[in-house]
Amino acid sequence: MEMRYETAKRALVVSLSHDLDHHGAASLREKIDYEFRRRRARNIIFDLSALKFMDSSGIGLIMGRYRLSVAAGGKVFLSGVSPQLDRLISISGIYKIVGWAKSISEALQCL
Amino acid sequence: MDNSMKLEFLSKSSNEGFARVAVAAFASQLDPTLEDLSDIKTALSEAVTNAIIHGYENTKGIVTISCQINNDTLTVTVSDSGRGIENLEQAMEPLYTSHPEMERSGMGFTVMETFMDSVSVRSAPGEGTDVTMSKTIKGR
Numbered sequence: 736m737e738m739r740y741e742t743a744k745r746a747l748v749v750s751l752s753h754d755l756d757h758h759g760a761a762s763l764r765e766k767i768d769y770e771f772r773r774r775r776a777r778n779i780i781f782d783l784s785a786l787k788f789m790d791s792s793g794i795g796l797i798m799g800r801y802r803l804s805v806a807a808g809g810k811v812f813l814s815g816v817s818p819q820l821d822r823l824i825s826i827s828g829i830y831k832i833v834g835w836a837k838s839i840s841e842a843l844q845c846l
Numbered sequence: 847m848d849n850s851m852k853l854e855f856l857s858k859s860s861n862e863g864f865a866r867v868a869v870a871a872f873a874s875q876l877d878p879t880l881e882d883l884s885d886i887k888t889a890l891s892e893a894v895t896n897a898i899i900h901g902y903e904n905t906k907g908i909v910t911i912s913c914q915i916n917n918d919t920l921t922v923t924v925s926d927s928g929r930g931i932e933n934l935e936q937a938m939e940p941l942y943t944s945h946p947e948m949e950r951s952g953m954g955f956t957v958m959e960t961f962m963d964s965v966s967v968r969s970a971p972g973e974g975t976d977v978t979m980s981k982t983i984k985g986r
């Protein structure tokens with residue numbers, strides 16, 4: 736995972752890679768939340784373009800970060816969603832609460 | 847039965863990735879598409895994670911995976927001898943989770959049912975849970 740902060744949009748950009756499962760979720764959550772609070776961020780953009788695998792643990796992670804950013808008056812966007820990930824995310828229903836963008840820059844424009 | 851294999855490992859989360867790769871490698875003899883393989887890995891990951899966090903509640907136990915290939919159908923059973931499920935109907939409902947505070951989404955069973963052709967669960971409180979899933983790989 737890599738993170739960077741877009742000050743102008745108060746957005747934390749989280750680029751995930753490898754596998755997002757139960758094993759890795761707890762430490763990712765800790766790192767993201769720490770950075771979110773440290774930066775006083777509002778929005779989170781998840782870049783999933785380099786993610787190789789995700790299961791419902793990833794859905795839980797995104798939902799939890801959604802709560803964090805809503806509490807700060809912000810939004811969550813997903814970008815770089817592969818067709819396979821799109822099926823998982825669609826059945827979870829989280830597109831009702833998080834935005835979708837083709838790329839990080841498109842997501843930034845939506846904020 | 848054309849082929850079979852069995853895996854046993856400790857209920858450690860670090861084994862989740864290993865279990866996915868092993869089952870996907872076994873399934874490869876059916877010449878699945880990348881999408882089929884991803885479906886199988888995702889469904890398996892749900893069942894193994896459930897065994898570790900709900901079955902054994904993060905204590906030490908053995909998770910068993912048995913796989914069979916019959917013609918072009920893969921059948922996978924994930925078993926634990928953990929706490930078992932009291933109300934199976936409720937457990938299998940989309941969005942139901944007994945652990946919302948652990949950021950579970952309650953989508954595990956729904957994911958298994960969506961990504962596999964069939965899912966059946968046998969569980970008894972105090973004895974454990976067996977989740978059996980199968981998927982037919984259509985020839986390309």
Ligand SMILES: Nc1ncnc2c1ncn2[C@@H]1O[C@H](COP(=O)(O)OP(=O)(O)OP(=O)(O)O)[C@@H](O)[C@H]1O
Binds near residue numbers: 791953955
């Ligand atoms: N192997 C098991 N042993 C005991 N209880 C289980 C087992 N598998 C599932 N359950 C129960 O069934 C519920 C629903 O499981 P499901 O996988 O659908 O959701 P979850 O694990 O709570 O959340 P998610 O999978 O989305 O992270 C669980 O919350 C748990 O109470």
Ligand SMILES: [Mg+2]
Binds near residue numbers: 791892895953955
């Ligand atoms: Mg689950």
